[in-house]
Amino acid sequence: MLIQAVLFDLFETLISEWRNGKREKGHMFHEIGLNEELFKKEWHKRLDKRMDGTFSNYRSVLIDILRAQNMPIDLKVLDAAQKQRERVKSLPFEQINEEIIGCLSELKRQGIKIGLISNCTPEEITAWEACTLSQYFDDVIFSYKVKCAKPNPEIYLMACKNLKVEPEKVIFIGDGGSNELFGAEQVGMIPYQATWFLSESRKENINIYPKLTHPSELITIIRGEA
Template identity: 45%
Template structure:
């Protein structure tokens, strides 16, 4: 099978938020002081809204936090909310400033082979504000962000949409990801050839071919 396009996951595949097992960002948030809600309660509510954050049900970071506060019967402090929003943007900028050379080399070689490159990312608006200014963006023919298309991995629809936008068939494509959000199974169900990016995140297991480094992908296409 000739691969015409390769689609990548973003976080923990092309960029990573961790170094030596710890988050690069050392930011911590005192939600009780800022919003009047205990940290553990806020994190639990945030996690409960994960799917709706990714699939665009909530239009913005503000809507998510407002919904959490409303559920707890708490008022919205606009100044505190804006402070949290800006802090989260800065936190999510950091991985884009630490792109590894072997990732860039892999993308350059794919381009050199005439293979189209796409992105399929489960994300929210504030997580990818740095994307278009990053050194990665220029290598991609198209990017599908879940919050924009109102569909998220592992729904087969997001993979089919990505293929349609690049005018390729799923069976002529490969998907590369670390396995979060059951994305590998989703890509497989959509008909793509699946590779497990095993160079950053190594705790998720799967039945798919594991790649220990970005350059290994090139050996299997």
């Protein structure tokens, strides 16, 4: 089978938020008056609406949480929280793994179309346009912009339509979050789990899909499919 396109996930596939086993603090829950446990509970409850663009930005999510708790709203604190969130989320874009760049370059050289599907919110991808990665992509889909998120079949089919390719001739690469590999498989794509940024426990958590330990392995697979 001739592979026509490769679709990538973004976080923990092309970039990683983890450094030396830690992820920098991205929330200011104490500053806005919430304890961590309550904040995480309320944050998770709004996951779907955050990913599908119901909330316009991080600040609007915080306002909704505070209103639900009948708590006072300090707009200056929320503005600071918004800026902090944007700063933290931009960090992973500053240093891109050279193996990933090499893989994308080779895909380009071979004439393979390259697409991105990311479940994300506006503040998470403010650094995308200026990032080295952006120049390699023929199509980019951010869930909040299209009001649809993985694993909904529509978002995968949207990417195929944009790239003018059939799902059966597309490889999908992702770390496996949001049940994205299952979603890709359901529409006929060929899913692979990207494990190069994952801990051992996360690698084993999704064990039904073939795993890639290095980006270069993707090139070997495509050459075999050509």
